[in-house]
Amino acid sequence: xxxxxxxxxxxxxxxxxxxxxxxxxxxxxxxxxxxxxxxxxxxxxxxxxxxxxxxxxxxxxxxxxxxxxxxxxxxxxxxxxxxxxxxxxxxxxxxxxxxxxxxxx
Numbered sequence: 001x002x003x004x005x006x007x008x009x010x011x012x013x014x015x016x017x018x019x020x021x022x023x024x025x026x027x028x029x030x031x032x033x034x035x036x037x038x039x040x041x042x043x044x045x046x047x048x049x050x051x052x053x054x055x056x057x058x059x060x061x062x063x064x065x066x067x068x069x070x071x072x073x074x075x076x077x078x079x080x081x082x083x084x085x086x087x088x089x090x091x092x093x094x095x096x097x098x099x100x101x102x103x104x105x
Contacts, residue, residue: 004067004082004085005104005105006089006104007101007102007103007104008050008051008052008054009053009054009096009098009102010090010094011089011092011093011096011098012065012088012089012092013042013045013046013048013049013053013055013065014044014045014049015023015044015045015092016036016038016040016044016045016046017040017041017043017044017045018034018044018076019033019039019064022034026074028073028074028076029064032062032063032064032070032073033064033090035062035063035064036062036064037062041069048061056105067081067082067085085104086104089104090103090104
């Protein structure tokens with residue numbers, strides 16, 4: 001299994017404040033939300049996101065941001081978690097009206 005084919009649109013990181021604010025019905029995800037170590041910027045973005053839409057702490061990112069670890073915690077296959085993430089990413093990309101080149105294939 002290769003790494004998740006992120007296209008660096010940055011939308012998930014730009015909306016982390018909404019995720020933290022609204023929480024999750026899943027207790028495991030809620031625990032990860034509660035443990036998120038960074039306070040979002042006023043616009044809701046993660047303060048660890050740089051101007052190139054790259055995570056400045058990627059190698060030591062929070063578990064909530066690590067698809068493979070989240071899959072393990074939720075007892076899902078990485079492939080299943082990638083597919084769910086792809087669907088969520090593509091929905092955000094379409095809703096934001098970003099270029100089709102950002103869509104996850």
